Amino acid sequence: MVAGSSAVLAGLGGWLPPRVVGNAELAARLDTSDEWIRSRTGIAERRVVDDGMSTVDMSVAAGGRALRSAGVDRVGAVVLATATPDQPCPASAPQVASRLGQGEAAAFDVNAVCSGFVYALATAAGLIAARVVRDVLVVGADAFTTLLDPDDRGTVPIFGDGAGAVVLRAGDPGEPGAFGPFDLHSDGDQAELLIVPAGGSRQPRPVEPRDRYLRMEGQAVFRHATTRMAESSRAVLDELGWTVGEVDRFVGHQANVRILSTVAKQLGLPADGLVVNIDRTGNTSAASIPLALVDGVRDGSLRPGDRVLLAAFGAGFTWGATGLRWPDLDVDPL
16 A cells, blocks of 8 residues: 555544433333343443434534544544434535534545444545545444434433544554554345334335334344454454454444454454443444544553454444554543
8 A cells, every 4th residue: 555545543532412311210211120221231321412412513522522632623524424414414524524613624424324433434544545635534423312212122221322533644554543454344135124214215204103213123133243243353354464362452333242242252352352331321323433442542441552453233234344553542531
């Protein structure tokens, strides 16, 4: 690869809504319990947007922190990974760019749901490799609780809201923070297993009230997620020339602690190599990996020089993975 054409991690930031919803609050109104939620998901609490708070609001907060972490005021592009834009049209990324003072920077949304952050990283890396821009703000943000049936105990305990962001700059493939390779895939035949039926061009309005909420076949999603994340991770390890034993940290999409543990087991990674914060955030969709990265830096799980493997799986189905050697970053707490 040409020198200066790799995407290098230069800044990191995250933001969570102030409202905390613990398991006890959900157990009081749903047919569930704290023990049931913890044993099946590993989640103790999650953050939820208040009325009037949006994906753009969270993205601006996280993006501002990432820019400060990188020590830059301007970037050439803003890529927002989200499945919950502020409105169907226009895209939300231009609003994020404007509110962050990015002038006329290129800005667009990427929707690969829970795989969105990895897809957006690959997209940003492509912009840098093609020399379209030299630096990109990548944001993963979702207000996924706005897509949930408030009476569905199968989805409400799992999801939370939040935003995470990184700044990528042009650099050399051998330096700390350089991303790549990327392994990305999809399987649209499985779309019905994890879907919000209404709101798009096929079904603009709900036929029944439940059509505007997320539907999830949990057991089937679990099987696909664990298999696909492990496959993609192996492909990236092969490309990098890393053995499993050389991986210091695995940061997977924070969907379910059992999914993370199963993927680690399939790969042969030790449990203490996982970076996990789902117990405090829930599944924040496209925001989950960057939020876990922030926590990993703050608690010392991620240290400069560590070999780090990232992997995600989401509705669509979509999945992907990438890797990097961790750089030295100054990161604000969530």
